[in-house]
Amino acid sequence: MNVLIVDDSRVIRNMIARIMRTFGYETHEAGNGIEGLDQLAKLGEMDLILVDWNMPEMDGLEFIKAVRADADHAHTPMIMVTTESEMDRMALAFMAGVNEYIMxxxxEENIGSKLEILGIGTAV
Structure with a gap:
């Protein structure tokens, strides 16, 4: 199972990658939405994408919309992992196409429970 982690913080990418490896995923990383789209084009199908909202060059919301517009990745499960906590921001993310939202x-338990909800993993 392959996961793409899109976040401008190397520390956060490393934390998520470590967690995802405990769930049996092979991890791939990108530092912003543009890099994320490049990785998708290069690597092909992903089983899951975790994406931050606030990133330079292309933010998470723009990235999600671009992924959903691409027929090859339109149905890939996506989880937004962000500091954005306002309900209207969460609503925007869901309208753009994320499947789940993590603050x-x-x-590890937060991520595991979202994988379980999506039917692509089990909670720890």
Whole structure:
């Protein structure tokens, strides 16, 4: 199972990658939405994408819309992992196409429960 982690913070990418490896995923990383789209084009199908909202060059919301507009990745499960906590921001993310939403700071249990909800993993 392959996961793409799109976040401008190397520390956050490393934390998520470590967690995802405990769930049996092979991890791939990108530092912003443009890099994320490049990775998708290069790597092909992903089983899951975790994406931050606030990033330079192309933010998470723009990235999500671009992924959903691409027939090859339109149905890939996506989880937004962000500090954005306002309900209207969450609504925008869901309207753009995310399947789940996790607030930073997060735990392995937070991610595991979202994988379980999506039917692509089990909670720890």
């Amino acid at each position: 930073k700071p997060f735990t």
